[in-house]
Amino acid sequence: MNERSYAITPRRQEDYPQWYQEVVKAADLAQNAPVRGCMVIKPWGYGIWENIQKELDVRFKATGHKNAYFPLLIPLRFLEKEAKHVEGFAKECAVVTHARLEVNEHGRLVPADPLEEPLIVRPTSETIIGEMFSLWVQSYRDLPILINQWANVVRWELRPRLFLRTAEFLWQEGHTVHATQAEAQQHARKMLDVYTDFCRNFLALPVIPGRKPPTERFPGADDTLTIEAMMQDRKALQAGTSHFLGQHFSKASNIQFLDAQGQQQYAWGTSWGMTTRLIGALVMTHADDDGMVLPPRIAPAQVVILPIIPKAADAPAVMEACQALKLRLEALSYAGRPLGVELDARDLRSGPKTWEWIKKGIPIRIEIGPKDLEAGVVSLYRRDQEPKARQTLSTDALVGTLLDLLDAMQAGLLEKAQALRDTHTVEIDDLAALYAFFSSDTQIHGGFAAIHWNGDPAHWDRLAQDLKVSPRCFPFDRSYEPGKCIFTGEFSAERMIVARAY
RNA sequence: CGGGGCGUUGCAUAGUCUGGCUAAUGCGCCUGCUUUGGGAGCAGGAGAUCGCAGGUUCGAAUCCUGCCGCCCCGACCA
Structure with missing residues (x-):
């Protein structure tokens, strides 16, 4: 395949x-x-x-x-x-x-x-x-x-x-x-x-x-x-x-x-x-391998409406439906502001236009074409799903469920990011394990290592040089137990997160 | 700021070593026709003082000098 x-x-x-x-x-x-x-x-x-x-x-x-x-x-x-x-x-x-x-x-x-x-x-x-x-x-x-x-x-x-x-x-x-x-x-x-x-x-x-x-x-x-x-x-x-x-x-x-x-x-x-x-x-x-992915609440616009016009004769009816939908959606309020709706009426082929919006990361794409009009539906695509994963629903259903859908997408993005972070945040108490954590043939590796360190910079410098890591923080919201310094074995009250950083 | 790479049309590149036709190719752009529920096909067209400034030469994208900028790796940082 x-x-x-x-x-x-x-x-x-x-x-x-x-x-x-x-x-x-x-x-x-x-x-x-x-x-x-x-x-x-x-x-x-x-x-x-x-x-x-x-x-x-x-x-x-x-x-x-x-x-x-x-x-x-x-x-x-x-x-x-x-x-x-x-x-x-x-x-x-x-x-x-x-x-x-x-x-x-x-x-x-x-x-x-x-x-x-x-x-x-x-x-x-x-x-x-x-x-x-x-x-x-x-x-x-x-x-x-x-x-x-x-x-x-x-x-x-x-x-x-x-x-x-x-x-x-x-x-x-x-x-x-x-x-x-x-x-x-x-x-x-x-x-x-x-x-x-x-x-x-x-x-x-x-x-x-x-x-x-x-x-x-x-x-x-x-x-x-x-x-x-x-x-x-x-x-x-x-x-x-x-x-x-x-x-x-x-x-x-x-x-x-x-x-x-x-x-x-x-x-x-x-x-x-x-x-x-x-x-x-x-x-x-x-963002992913198709471009930007915007959390709905921060997106400059949440929805783009793309008219599908196979034949010039279809244009008036399709455009009228698009305009009407735009007005209905703009009346909605999301994240304390009017919902942001783009209507992309540019005279371009729909394929390139679609990909442009995918790359910009707009959360929702709505397509309306002659077949949709006939069936009384619109086609909906989510940026957090495959580009061609289409759902069809009535305009009323769209207007009724859109805000919940955006919230669900927002929550999904947070969950996904948190899962990645949690998967790659580890407590490490052994120097060899720490070196192994930050060493790999693959370009993407490592993560956040929570270590005990007695605060002596001498040990730290070698680590920073070998692994290119830097101290990030002593986190507030973690209940890490006291332990022993990874370098000296001395008592250490709290763990510090270390990582490679931008 | 140190090491390495690189600046050629809107973008990506070839040409530079070994100086010589009108600077080439793909994408994009414009026009026309055919297409059309998914990044179209054919034909025609526009678009480049080859990063900038000097120099060498009959002749410079190509050689020399200086400068500017970009990318990667370090050190620094939101």
Whole structure:
């Protein structure tokens, strides 16, 4: 029996990185820009980002945050205020040094009018927002301040990949200051929980929330919390982070307040962010060898209606039925928004048109042709089933069951992703077994290994070099027993998840 | 930023070593005819200053120099 052909070449098990790039291209999500390391996010990809924004924004507002906007350009001296922050970001900053262009003798434009103080393009906004917070805070009655910013940031990454690591990316960055350490710590955790819930229930990403070991912390944080997702090649992807900043940035920016006892105190900070990387996570979690597979709740549109017009004479009746169905479906509400319905009336052959929508990952395709009209039905295809698996049902039945069907598909994607993650998450207590877990002739192997480790970096370095793994997190929601360090046999209170990572 | 590979039409490639007809092929695009419940067939057509800038030469996609960009593997990172 011949295997059917697939829309994406190569397939996942043949060349996973190449497959990823082909899916991004075939689904028309984004393409490389004529600017080093930067991407153009195309309408279908940006539609996903818009839905991410809408949904997250509702959750941020529900937890008491307001949106605000701070400058793209930050004076260099602001970055210098926090030593660890400098260490972490100095190497990847784009710097603005001139204020003007001049035409030189060869007719070329050259920078002129050097700035007295260079500006950096924000790689993150702790320093500039901290500066403003210091002006906004005087009394404990001013606290907490809960701010979110939707913005772009620039980090001059050395090896860009569409969505996963680009020189410029879109994100939200939450920044808060609080009167007490406990409140700030709780807040950092609360926002991580918001992220976890959002990923599970909206993106169908079964992430593992946890705490980073000290070596993996955000530059300038006292504690970094993370959500870690497993991709289909079993590598880890950090899908979001939330930091407890202690008083580092308060001291750097002088965010002080008088407490109820009349004492000057430094405020306690948090910051947390999610980025367009999430779109990469969606691709690597849900897409298959035919292209993108979108969880219905995040899809820019849930349904595409494809008119089937074998003969020109059929066109009026078919198009009328398609329009009527579009109006009926658009009256439905799904995931808190009107149902997204595309009617693809382009004058193209239906075969290529169908494959285009399969590759874009739209959850439901509805075909209406003369035979359907005659029989009083529509033909329905699900993206989570084979491309030619057709169901026929009446329009009324479709309208009546569609929302439940979308929910079922959403749940199915989460279950599938979770099953993959659980299958490849193992507790390992023996060094040889750990090496075996991350060694194989096949390209896709390994997964998440939960190990005991006493925290001594010396042992870790060898492991990282041999296996190319990194510490991911100490997970919150696992009840791992205490045990013995995999290197030394010493007592270890909790297991840490290690994996290869993006 | 280190090692390796590569830039030829919208996309994928041949041609480069050994300089020489009008830069070729497939897909895609446009037109026409035939098809039509599944990525159509035939015919015709449009589309490339061969990544950029210099140089060598009677002559450069091809040789030389510099720069830019992309991909893979490292180190770094959301």
